[in-house]
Amino acid sequence: MTKKHILSILVDNEPGVLSRIAGLFSGRGYNIESLCVAETNEPLVSRITMVTKGDTAILEQIKKQVNKIINVIKVADLTDQDFVERELVLLKVSAKPENRAEILRITDIFRGQIVDVGQEHFTINITGDAEKITAILTLLKPFGIREIARTGSIAMFRENKPKS
Amino acid sequence: MSKLTGAQILLRMLKEEGVDTIFGYPGGVVLDIYDELARTDLKHILVRHEQGAVHATDGYARATGKVGVCLVTSGPGATNTVTGIATANMDSIPIVVITGQVPTKLIGNDAFQEVDIVGITRPCTKHNYLVKDVKNLAKTIKEAFHIARSGRPGPVLIDLPKDISIAKTSFKLPDDIELRSYNPTYVPNRKQLQKVVDLIKKAKKPLIFSGGGVNLSRAHQELTELAQKNKIPVTSTLMGLGGFSGMDPLWLGMLGMHGTYRANMSVSECDLMIAVGVRFDDRVTGKTDEFAPYAKIVQIDIDPTSIQKNIQVQVPVVGDCKISLELLNQMIAQEDMGKFKPEHKQWLDRIDNWRKTTPLAYDQKDVIKPQYVIEKLFELTKGEAIITTEVGQNQMWAAQYYHFTEPGRFISSGGLGTMGFGLPAAVGAQVGAPDKIVVDIAGDGSIQMNIQEMATAVQYNLPVKVVILNNGFLGMVRQWQQLFYNRCYSSTKFQHTPDFVKLAEAYGAVGLRATKPEEVEKVLKEGLACNKAVIMDFVVEPEECVYPMVPAGAPISKMLLV
Ligand SMILES: Cc1ncc(C[n+]2csc(CCOP(=O)(O)OP(=O)(O)O)c2C)c(N)n1
Ligand SMILES: [Mg+2]
Numbered sequence: 001m002t003k004k005h006i007l008s009i010l011v012d013n014e015p016g017v018l019s020r021i022a023g024l025f026s027g028r029g030y031n032i033e034s035l036c037v038a039e040t041n042e043p044l045v046s047r048i049t050m051v052t053k054g055d056t057a058i059l060e061q062i063k064k065q066v067n068k069i070i071n072v073i074k075v076a077d078l079t080d081q082d083f084v085e086r087e088l089v090l091l092k093v094s095a096k097p098e099n100r101a102e103i104l105r106i107t108d109i110f111r112g113q114i115v116d117v118g119q120e121h122f123t124i125n126i127t128g129d130a131e132k133i134t135a136i137l138t139l140l141k142p143f144g145i146r147e148i149a150r151t152g153s154i155a156m157f158r159e160n161k162p163k164s
Numbered sequence: 165m166s167k168l169t170g171a172q173i174l175l176r177m178l179k180e181e182g183v184d185t186i187f188g189y190p191g192g193v194v195l196d197i198y199d200e201l202a203r204t205d206l207k208h209i210l211v212r213h214e215q216g217a218v219h220a221t222d223g224y225a226r227a228t229g230k231v232g233v234c235l236v237t238s239g240p241g242a243t244n245t246v247t248g249i250a251t252a253n254m255d256s257i258p259i260v261v262i263t264g265q266v267p268t269k270l271i272g273n274d275a276f277q278e279v280d281i282v283g284i285t286r287p288c289t290k291h292n293y294l295v296k297d298v299k300n301l302a303k304t305i306k307e308a309f310h311i312a313r314s315g316r317p318g319p320v321l322i323d324l325p326k327d328i329s330i331a332k333t334s335f336k337l338p339d340d341i342e343l344r345s346y347n348p349t350y351v352p353n354r355k356q357l358q359k360v361v362d363l364i365k366k367a368k369k370p371l372i373f374s375g376g377g378v379n380l381s382r383a384h385q386e387l388t389e390l391a392q393k394n395k396i397p398v399t400s401t402l403m404g405l406g407g408f409s410g411m412d413p414l415w416l417g418m419l420g421m422h423g424t425y426r427a428n429m430s431v432s433e434c435d436l437m438i439a440v441g442v443r444f445d446d447r448v449t450g451k452t453d454e455f456a457p458y459a460k461i462v463q464i465d466i467d468p469t470s471i472q473k474n475i476q477v478q479v480p481v482v483g484d485c486k487i488s489l490e491l492l493n494q495m496i497a498q499e500d501m502g503k504f505k506p507e508h509k510q511w512l513d514r515i516d517n518w519r520k521t522t523p524l525a526y527d528q529k530d531v532i533k534p535q536y537v538i539e540k541l542f543e544l545t546k547g548e549a550i551i552t553t554e555v556g557q558n559q560m561w562a563a564q565y566y567h568f569t570e571p572g573r574f575i576s577s578g579g580l581g582t583m584g585f586g587l588p589a590a591v592g593a594q595v596g597a598p599d600k601i602v603v604d605i606a607g608d609g610s611i612q613m614n615i616q617e618m619a620t621a622v623q624y625n626l627p628v629k630v631v632i633l634n635n636g637f638l639g640m641v642r643q644w645q646q647l648f649y650n651r652c653y654s655s656t657k658f659q660h661t662p663d664f665v666k667l668a669e670a671y672g673a674v675g676l677r678a679t680k681p682e683e684v685e686k687v688l689k690e691g692l693a694c695n696k697a698v699i700m701d702f703v704v705e706p707e708e709c710v711y712p713m714v715p716a717g718a719p720i721s722k723m724l725l726v
Contacts, residue, residue: 012345016294020286027287057472064469070291070311073345 002055004033005079006155007063009048012071013039020069021048030054030062034087034152045073049154078155085129085155090115091137094144095122103143110136121146129153170298170329171200174262177305178206180337183233185209185224185595187217191237192277193264193326209595209624212616214241216588218248219614221259223589225252226575227550228596229382231313232259238266239277242323243284247582249319250288254579255403256380258317260308261289267327268296282323290318298331303338310341315348316467317380348466352483352491359479360438360462361495367436368507369458370396373419376403376578377441377465377485379571384408386489387440394496395508396438397515399427401448402563404441405574410567411547416515417524420448421714422560425723426518428714431456432721433514439463441485444474445579454719464488522725524564526708532681534558534633534704537688538565541603541631544688549601550575550593554586554610556640558633560710562605572597584613587630591617594626601629601692608634608661618671621697629691630699632664635706643709647724668699677701 011017018037025032033051040047052062059077067075078085095103100122107114107124110132116123126136130153137145168176174197178186185207190198201208211217214236221232236245242263252259266275282294291311293304301324308320364370378387378400384407391398391414398408399416408415417424419431431437437459442448449455452474461477463470464485471480481488526535538561541549547567552575553559559576568574575593577585590604604611611632621628633639642656665675674694678687684702691700712723 016282016286019283023287061469061473068467068469070343070346 002053003079005052005054005059005077006083006085006153007050007052007066008076008078008155009050009066010040010073011046011048012073013044013046014071017046017071018048020071021066024065024069025052028065030058034150036152036154049152051153076157078157082158083155084158085153086127087130087133087153088151089126089133090123090149091126091140091145092121092123092147093140094120094146096120099143103140106136106139112136166335167332168335169196169200169332170301170324171197173298173301173333173335174305174324174329175200175204175206176335177302178233179204181231181306181309183231186233186235187211187220187224187592188235189214189217189237189241191241191264193238193266194235194329196326196329197235197264209591209620211588211591211620213614214244215248215584216591216614216617216620218245218259218261219251219582219585219588220592220595220617220620221261222248222252222257223552223575223592224596225257225259225592226589227572227593229572230596231309232257232592233262234259235262236264237277238264238281239279242279242281246284246288249285249321251577251580251582251585252319253288253290255577256317256376257319258312259319260312261319261321263321263323264329265294265323265325268325269327271325281321285321288319289321292321292323294323295325295328298328298333301328302335306338307341307343311346315346316377349482350466350484350487352464352481352488354491354495356479356481357488357492357495360481360492361499363436363460363462363479364394364396364438364496365499365501368505369434369511370394370436370438370508371430371434371459372396372398372408373431373437373439373442374398374400374404374407375440375442376401378404378407380441381466381484381486382571383441383486383489384571386486386493388412389493390438390489390496393493394501395504395512397430397512399423399430401442401445401578402576403578405563406568406571407441409569411569418563420720421450421716422564422710422712423714423720424524424564425522425712425725426515428712428720428723429518430515432719434459437461439477440489441465443470446474449474450714450718450720454721528681530681531705532678532684532702534561534635534702534708535565536681537631537633537684537702537704538562538605540684540688541605542566544685544692545601545603549573549603550597552576552586552590552593552602552604554604554606555581555583556607556610556638557635557643557708557710558605558607558610558639560640561633564710566605583607583610587611587614587628588617590628590630591621591626594621594628595624603629603631606630606632607639608632608636608658608664609638611664612662615667618668618673618697618699622672626697627695628697629694631691632699632701633704634661634664634701635704635708636661637706639708640710642707646707646709647713648715664699664701671697673697673699675699675701677703679703
């Protein structure tokens with residue numbers, strides 16, 4: 001069964017590493033839904049958070065193939081584990097005077113912020129997991145979404161909770 | 165501490181890695197390296213084309229088991245290496261390719277003879293490097309050799325800008341390589357091996373399926389012990405030939421698209437398959453759903469990506485083939501394996517019956533049959549030659565009719581199927597094994613793809629023998645047209661072919677020709693006795709086909725036999 005997976009990949013922080021990973025995915029026909037890369041607390045190591053899709057066999061191959069890249073230190077599949085996920089989205093929504101109050105209310109409920117206001121629009125900053133982002137997008141869609149910029153997910157395991 | 169230039173460091177590090185021979189071709193940005201090279205005792209083989217350099221390096225590596233090294237210039241020199249690198253990559257051959265690059269300052273400027281060879285070769289190397297600081301050079305070279313030869317071997321490319329080969333730095337031997345991101349698993353999990361022991365104990369129709377990994381890790385003795393002690397018949401991939409003696413009664417021949425009847429039938433009926441160092445390529449499995457339908461499959465491989473990729477296996481064992489088989493043999497020796505089962509005996513008898521009723525066969529009448537040439541060659545060389553091949557029918561007949569007894573004896577482009585591989589690979593193999601007879605079994609098409617390396621063979625007194633099975637066709641493609649495209653021989657017949665005897669002579673080599681069956685032995689004897697490079701042109705049956713043949717996508721038990 002095809003399913004969404006979030007992979008957290010630790011790599012050497014070196015030029016060309018991202019292209020090794022992206023090249024592997026395009027060369028083997030794997031799919032990348034989103035990709036997020038930045039340095040970690042160790043300057044020599046970067047973390048790539050990637051959202052990909054595939055059935056169990058494909059995912060197993062993807063993880064092994066990524067691991068095989070010499071500059072990849074570790075691959076973790078967060079799916080089916082206890083993890084926190086966040087994505088940051090900036091969205092520019094048409095905001096006619098008669099809709100402004102409603103848009104503000106929705107933004108508030110989702111703990112978003114208005115980061116730019118114009119005669120005819122709001123730019124809203126939202127963070128959250130995939131579900132929350134989808135929910136607010138659905139609610140704001142009727143007002144007219146003019147532009148979206150999304151970072152793609154970043155994610156981390158939760159620490160093991162003490163057993164009760 | 166002494167200061168050395170990048171070029172000096174490079175050559176010094178090659179020595180440290182035990183390199184005594186490199187294959188290459190000079191040019192502008194590697195002038196400083198070549199200048200330095202003239203003052204060392206490293207042997208440099210000047211090829212005639214950079215593709216030839218890489219194939220020769222590859223042939224050298226396959227014949228000797230050592231890491232091969234080649235050196236070329238930037239731009240076109242570098243792009244000419246790509247086919248060779250991809251060939252080595254598909255067959256997991258350890259080579260280090262050093263390409264010159266334009267000076268660091270000019271990179272990205274579309275400078276003269278600049279090409280992003282690191283970008284181009286990223287998907288067809290095991291790893292590659294652009295050296296940006298001479299201080300990192302020694303370590304990079306050491307790392308490159310480590311990566312090329314360890315784990316599942318493969319080609320590594322180092323791109324070296326001209327200014328780095330001139331720059332000086334204090335030289336210190338690098339420490340041992342430790343890469344936290346790269347740690348191949350050599351020693352397998354014992355629990356997994358115990359499962360293999362238990363399966364062998366229960367099996368009534370066991371089969372060993374060996375591949376290139378057995379040759380690469382030189383695990384032939386361990387494999388032989390496993391087969392002989394437990395009376396398990398052995399088949400192999402093209403890349404696995406030589407991993408088990410082709411003369412052993414337990415040997416079934418190659419399996420797959422042009423496998424023997426008994427090998428393919430054994431796969432289709434076995435109840436246990438022990439796959440060692442294979443990757444279940446589509447030319448081997450045919451229709452995957454019907455591959456080894458009754459078997460529990462064990463797969464031993466050092467590369468986890470080879471496991472559960474094309475075929476689901478029940479017992480995966482990640483580890484080096486040699487170490488894994490050695491451990492497995494030890495565990496079997498300590499275990500009560502029970503009595504030899506009557507069903508097991510019946511299995512061996514059944515296989516023997518297939519061998520008798522449906523052997524490899526051809527009919528030698530008044531035109532030379534290519535199979536006959538190979539059989540004679542096998543006879544006359546007593547199976548002791550190193551055989552390289554080109555690609556096509558010639559390659560398949562070589563695999564079927566020459567019998568290999570050791571790793572490093574059969575040198576062929578398996579994964580990529582690169583025409584033009586055989587001659588330069590033979591040059592490299594002969595450099596690596598000067599006392600062996602090295603024969604390139606060639607087609608009239610393939611040989612024209614890197615024929616220029618005859619000049620290299622002559623210049624360095626390398627007595628390579630080229631056996632051309634001259635059918636006037638791109639034979640393997642023609643065979644598909646005959647069988648599956650209604651005999652429409654679109655662009656597979658050569659309207660013109662050079663006179664290979666004269667061509668050999670023009671190169672300063674010896675040229676011989678046989679046009680009748682009774683001349684075959686004489687020409688082979690004369691050619692093999694010759695201590696110079698020689699081309700033997702055998703004018704063979706133009707429309708002979710390679711059989712058995714499994715049509716693409718069919719189960720391997722469904723073979724065309726004639
Ligand atoms: C570089 C390259 N180009 C094309 C092919 C496709 N191809 C596979 S076999 C073959 C025919 C080879 O002809 P020849 O060398 O005469 O060998 P034969 O099959 O006749 O023995 C061709 C064109 C290939 N394998 N490699
Ligand atoms: Mg031909």
